[in-house]
Amino acid sequence: MDFHATEGWNRRELIRGTAMLGAGAMLMRPLPTLAADGPMAEIRKAAEAGKEASVQRLREWIALPSIAAENRNMPEGAAYMAELAKDAGFTNVEIVPTDGQPGVFGTIDVGAPRTLGIYFMYDVKQFDPAEWTSPPLEGKLVDKPGFGLSMVGRGAVNQKGPEATFLAALHAIRAVKAKLPVNIVLVCEGEEEIGSPHFRQIATRPNILAALRKCDGIFIPASWQDRNGNVAVNLGSKGVIELELVASGEKWGRGPKGDIHSSLKAMVDSPAWRLVAALNTLVTPDGNTPAIEGWFENVRPLTDREKSLIREAAKHLDEAQQKQMLGVQHWIDDLPYEDALIRLAQEPTVNIEGLVAGYTGPGGKTILPGRAVAKLDLRLVPDQTRAEAEKKLRAHLDKHGFSDVEMNVSGGYDPTETDENSRLIRAELATYKRLGVQANINARLAGSWPGATFTAPPVSIPAGHFGIGHGSGAHAPDEYYLIDSTNPKVAGIVDAAIGYAEFLYTLAAIR
Structure with missing residues (x-):
């Protein structure tokens, strides 16, 4: 209705x-x-x-x-x-x-x-x-x-x-x-x-x-x-920050300000590839662990009591059913279920929600995009804070030469x-x-x-x-x-x- x-x-x-x-x-x-x-x-x-x-x-x-x-x-x-x-x-x-x-x-x-x-x-x-x-x-x-x-x-x-x-x-x-x-x-x-x-x-x-x-x-x-x-x-619950990273020819000073023909890639820089390069610095090569400088300084590990609660809860959970509902066949590093659940609770994350650049409709459209956007969410654990995490992400991008990549935070909160x-x-x-x-x-x-x-x-x-x-x-x-x-x-x-x-x-x- x-x-x-x-x-x-x-x-x-x-x-x-x-x-x-x-x-x-x-x-x-x-x-x-x-x-x-x-x-x-x-x-x-x-x-x-x-x-x-x-x-x-x-x-x-x-x-x-x-x-x-x-x-x-x-x-x-x-x-x-x-x-x-x-x-x-x-x-x-x-x-x-x-x-x-x-x-x-x-x-x-x-x-x-x-x-x-x-x-x-x-x-x-x-x-x-x-x-x-x-x-x-x-x-x-x-x-x-x-x-x-x-x-x-x-x-x-x-x-x-x-x-x-x-x-x-x-x-x-x-x-x-x-x-x-x-x-x-x-x-x-x-x-x-x-x-x-x-x-x-x-x-x-x-x-x-x-x-x-x-x-x-x-x-x-x-x-x-x-x-x-x-x-x-x-x-408890993890905290979160939602944001987008934007690479553009206009801010970068290289690459086109708008979309141009893809044949020109031979002599023109690509903001889309620049965004990919920036994203690759945020995590380890497997994409599973944040690699932002200082990210784990204030991460408090789970206590033995907290780990024991997770292991006890695992006895009442159905791993096969969860995998089926999620549509997955493996946990990270092929971890046993209990260890995967402990990792789920303990680890902060850097996740790509979406990537958008250039043409995404049916068929091809030979362009070199002037702008690329990645939407991210960052999950935080005690004793991280939203303010600390935002500051460290910005400092990381700047240190790695990506000061032109815009960081637009839309919301978030502490654990x-x-x-x-x-x-x-x-x-x-x-x-x-x-x-x-x-x-x-x-x-x-x-x-x-x-x-x-x-x-x-x-x-x-x-x-x-x-x-x-x-x-x-x-x-x-x-x-x-x-x-x-x-x-x-x-x-x-x-x-x-x-x-x-x-x-x-x-x-x-x-x-």
Whole structure:
């Protein structure tokens, strides 16, 4: 559904999802009913009754793609996020301006002794409809073998599906007029997919900072159960820098300022080859280890405890299944699985996201390009910082004679770390145990999110991920989120909503 086609509708009714979901797969309830009576049993009934509205709410959110990299639907995305928050019971909801795209903030204050922070993002990655087997904005329901009926769409799992499911939990709790066991602070941004360049402005705004500092912790909703139902409790995440390197005849003073005929290569320098030469200095010949001067000065190795956590988690993971899902046959250096997982957590990386120069259409076009661009992401580990890494990359390029190569940083943030003895992590582990879900403590997530904004001063609270359910294909074609599970070990949308509700009660009760 095109979002602009809904402008004549009542927005609140749209968000509530009044349309009905078509018949789908029979839900197999994989999780134990957590209480035979009391509020959780009633909350489950309300979540089941509200399932169709929850699914439609997600579908219509997917239909509005906010893409920061394209400056697409950003004001509309923030306004829609604000309405979703209000409809789920948040008050004092405000759209927060930044030097970039706006964020959203809201609270639910029930006078509870404890407060939980929730981080949302309303932006999604770019997409090319030609690469999808199902239209990326339709939210079509498709069967995924081994999991069940799933909604396909851009943002389905990253992050609108898990976020919509958390909202579904709040709707279910409100529907039975149960009092929330904790206060909730919601902070949301629209630039996560470009490295959160202005998110700190949101989190440190005086009223938002004051609210966040009252929180026992903050998490981003996640739906990462594998086929065996396992989840990870992450004690940190790598930091990231997103940037592009640009070589051009204009800046270099050699080569053409624009594209010229390729026959002239015999007497004219090539900016494209210059960029390739610069890139080759950034890594070892195999491309697997950063070679930037001083890059490892502040890299803190994993502790023995962290390595033991990874080895223990490996016992519950399926290496063959992971290779199949990733489409790979070997790990770097043909490492054994445990060692590959340790390397995944421990090593900083220099990755080429994309290379663009000259003509890339069908057939050939004999030109010598005047400009070449490489898009990179650099993953950082403790005790590296974004500021240090940017400075060292620039110094490296200059030292190797590439001072003309432009370095345009679009966003990024430092690594995140959270103490495994924090109340947030203990509540996660206790909730998973109560749900009957195998939880593996992960020393460090190889991916990145702006959790360092919360764990570092001035906010200084624990931050992590929590949730059950399943989805896959983030940043890729045919991204999906599980709605009706046919796998008895994996939660569908109703059970995932109950998982969030259970976490709220666990956090309120845990010592």
